[in-house]
Amino acid sequence: MAKIVAVANQKGGVGKTTTAVNLSSCVAALGKKVLIVDLDPQGNTTTGYGISKRSVDIGTYEILIGEADARQAVRKTEFRTDVIGSNTRLAGAGLEMIDLPGRESRLRKALAPIQKDYDFIFIDCPPSLDLLTLNGLCACDSILIPVQCEYYALEGLSELISTLKTVRKKYNPYLDIEGVVFTMFSVRYNLTLQVVEQVKKYFGNKVYQTTIPRSIRISEAPSYGQPINFYEPKGKGSEAYMDFAIEFVKSNRPAEAAPKRRRGKAAAEPVETMGLADVKMDG
Known part of the structure; x- marks a missing residue:
């Protein structure tokens, strides 16, 4: 039974989709059965796996609205990872779901029949x-x-944590923080070290040891429709994401144990604020 992991940050430009694409591909390269769902109307995960959005006749939109089931939407790729892609219709899904029953849980219900087919x-x-x-x-x-x-990453984290608390309270009491990964990482800047210190202070062992460096190759890979471990297998970016995938898999229980957490204790509350005042904007 798959463990379902959302890759999310309300602040844009943090490497969210890049991380989703490359981590999922590298986890699949480790022999795990992996599906990735593109819930972003921009569709960059879809194109990052070499799939044209125009070719997605059945995708995330269709399973949310109820026009198709998830198994119909799954597309096999040459990268060992299955994809449920995004198309232009997804941009209007939010408005269309407002009057639908169980509007906030439609994706969960749609994925339930295929959860047993994957590890993640x-x-x-x-x-x-x-x-x-x-x-x-x-x-x-x-x-x-x-x-x-x-600097503003900490502000974004504070907003995200507030959102998580609301979701836990109203919809998903067992929602846990999988972890925090630093992207576009460079030790040349003093600000980097300050942000790392503050994030580790509040998230502790939830912060991954692996960091993802700034890399031209990581930025180029999506334009070729390939995850980084296929675009440049021996490059610095590929090695970083593979190390991250190894750390991610090792930190998880067996996938079969994941559903039991819904019957266990609710997840611990996250911290409420990040230390913005402790970070100096001095480069």
Whole structure:
């Protein structure tokens, strides 16, 4: 039974989709059965796996609205990872779901029949708090948070934590924080070290040891429709994401144990605020 992990951050430009695509691909390369769901109307996860959005006749929109089931929407790829893609119709899904029954849990119900087919299901959420993101957070067991080491990243984390508390209280009491990963990482900047210190202070062992460096190759790979471990298998970016995948898999229980957490204790409350005042903007 798959563990479902939402990759989310309300702040854009933090490497959210890049992390979703490359982590899912590298986890699949480790021999795990992986599905990724593109819940972002921009469709960058879809194109990042070499799938044209125009070719997605049955995708995330159709399973949310109830026009198709999830198994019909799954597309096999040459990268060992299955994809439920996004098309242009997804942009209007939020409005269309408002009057539908169980509007916040439609993705969870749609994925339930295929959850047993995978070890991990990743959901790439939009960089905003809307009904699509709410569906992602209600469907998942945990949330993976990519963080860029900049001043405003901490502000974004505070907003995200507030959102998580609301979702736990109203919809998904077992939603846990999978972990925090630093993206576009460079030790050349003092600000980077300050942000790392503050994030580790509040998230502790939820912060991954692996960091994802700034890399031209990581940025180029989506334009070729390939995850980084296929685009440049021996490059620095590929090695970083593979190390991250190994750490991610090792930190997880067997996937078969994941559903039991819904019958266990609710997840612990996250911290409420990040230390913005402790970070100096001195480069």
